[in-house]
Amino acid sequence: SATFNQILEAGDILKGNQPHHKATRGFHAAIIMELTTGKWFTCEDIGRHNAVDKVIGYGLQNVYILSDSLMLLTGRLFSNIVQKGVNSGIAIIASLTVATDRGIQIAKDSDTTIIGALSKEGSWLYHEGLTKVRT
Numbered sequence: 001s002a003t004f005n006q007i008l009e010a011g012d013i014l015k016g017n018q019p020h021h022k023a024t025r026g027f028h029a030a031i032i033m034e035l036t037t038g039k040w041f042t043c044e045d046i047g048r049h050n051a052v053d054k055v056i057g058y059g060l061q062n063v064y065i066l067s068d069s070l071m072l073l074t075g076r077l078f079s080n081i082v083q084k085g086v087n088s089g090i091a092i093i094a095s096l097t098v099a100t101d102r103g104i105q106i107a108k109d110s111d112t113t114i115i116g117a118l119s120k121e122g123s124w125l126y127h128e129g130l131t132k133v134r135t
Contacts, residue, residue: 017042030073048075077103
């Protein structure tokens with residue numbers, strides 16, 4: 001289980017590792033972070049799906065415990081993005097932006113927590129249908 005501060009830390013790491021996005025504003029990024037160990041991997045790609053595929057693949061190749069991992073991305077939580085995380089067994093799927101209705105439904109159906117609009121001021125904790133505000 002992640003703390004809100006761990007999720008925010010992943011966001012800071014993700015934002016700090018986006019040189020192509022900073023240069024062009026045309027790239028997506030994703031991070032996978034194993035919650036118990038804190039080890040992480042980020043990548044950028046012009047396509048949000050490719051960035052997600054890369055971090056999941058890296059996690060699998062490098063024996064991350066995906067059921068103890070957070071995946072955070074810069075793009076919206078579309079149904080197919082959420083489904084990729086669910087199929088991989090990732091514990092928490094989060095984004096700096098929002099989720100779609102279908103993405104939220106897939107998360108609920110699979111009992112997977114998704115978080116949208118991650119910021120220090122608060123986030124949407126869709127799985128519970130509540131807004132989580134940092135205290």
